[in-house]
Amino acid sequence: MPKQEIDASELYDLSLSIVGLVLSEGDQRVEELAQRFSVSEKVILKAVRAITDSEDLTKCVTHFHLNFDEFEDGWISFAKGSTNLEGPPVLSKRQLSSIAIGLDYLASIPQFASNPALAELRKMLKNSGPVPITTVAASRLSDLLEQLQSAISSEKTIICDYRNQKGEQSQRKIDPLLIELRGKKHYLRGWCHINQEVRSFRLDRMQAIQITDEPIAKQSQVAAIPDEVFGSNLDEKIVVLSAQPEATEIFWNFPGASEPVLEKGRWVGKIRVGSLAGLPRHIIRYGGMVEVLEPKEARTMVAALARQILADTDPKDED
Incomplete structure (x- = not known):
């Protein structure tokens, strides 16, 4: 779903991305850029205006020249003015710190803890300047992910309290198979011993998870996991x-x-x-x-x- 508004920092990042695309790949359509960056066309136009309004105040010259005839037809086309693009843009300490925090958060999630590409990025960022590598306090979500990943890796059944979308609370016995992120929510795909089929369980609705010593059932090991997270129900x-x-x-x-x-x-x-x-x-x-x-x-x-x-x-x- 496209964003209708973005803050100043996001606008700056979006403007840099548009500049890079137009100069490297040629003219771009406004609607295609909106789809590419998951923002509204109004946001793209705002970013373009920010680009063309940028000036070198010491020389009173514009960094970029926009082709307004093309712009009226829905195309973004501009040429370099006074700007120097011989090297990559220099990030501020604040931007570097924000990136460091984001990378450290990823590193705190079990799925990415041993990711070599992520480790290399963090190393590069640390060497780029005086930006401290931060530590991210474990959240309930990261604790849940780590616990469930452990159960999946060891092929052990779990028991938990679960509240379904009707608000009904029950204890579930689940053979955990896979964790997926759909939209903004994490789901555990697992064999439900009550329903005797693969079901999807939202992590934020799971409480009091216990990993048992019981190995997952044979039917769980061969069960097909549907592409559709929510499955289908004739009563829906x-x-x-x-x-x-x-x-x-x-x-x-x-x-x-x-x-x-x-x-x-x-x-x-x-x-x-x-x-x-x-x-x-x-x-x-x-x-x-x-x-x-x-x-x-x-x-x-x-x-x-x-x-x-x-x-x-x-x-x-x-x-």
């Missing part, structure tokens, strides 16, 4: 949502039935839910930034929960 309902840009996370919290599209400043898309009963509490938590468009039954359930919450918060002795 399709729900159409409309969300403000600040609440687009809602589309990542459910299996998607369609790719969200931007309509009149709001993102509209379809999600799949196992039961409508658990949907209202997810919608309400966004405080009006998410609206159910269809089905009517789901709209009614959300409205009913909202009225109930308002009634519960009213003082009983109010005049």
Whole structure:
């Protein structure tokens, strides 16, 4: 989903990337750049203006000259002005520190701990200047990943408390097979001993994980892992949502039935839910930034929960 706004640091990085692409590969279309960098066309235009507005104030000359005729037709084409591009851009200490923190965070995740390319990057960065190599405190996610990776490597069954998308809490016995990152969420793909098939479990819904001494079952070792994380369910309902840009996370919290599209400043898309009963509490938590468009039954359930919450918060002795 393309970003609608970026901060000054991101704008600077995007501008450098556009300069490099145009000068090395030739003229670029605005819409193609937007797709390439996962931002809106408005953001691309803002970055281009930042490029053309850059000046050498000591000489009163512009770094780049934009071809405005091409620009009006949706193309970005400019020539070098006073800028010197003989060498790579020099990063500030702040930028180097930010990169160092990001690389160190990756190194703290078990999947990347022994990655030689990452180790080489960190070494290069350390040698580039006085930028301290940082340490990242272990988060709950990194602890979970390390624990589950250990279970996968040792082929041991795990037991955990799990809350499904309906909000139902139960203890699960799982043969862990694979960890995947889909959208912004991590999922454990594993053989569920209750359902007797491969299921997907969101890591942030797993609690009290225990690695047992029991080896994973034979059916787990030969089970095919579906490409689709969420699988399919004949009882699933399709729900159409409309969300403000600040609440687009809602589309990542459910299996998607369609790719969200931007309509009149709001993102509209379809999600799949196992039961409508658990949907209202997810919608309400966004405080009006998410609206159910269809089905009517789901709209009614959300409205009913909202009225109930308002009634519960009213003082009983109010005049």
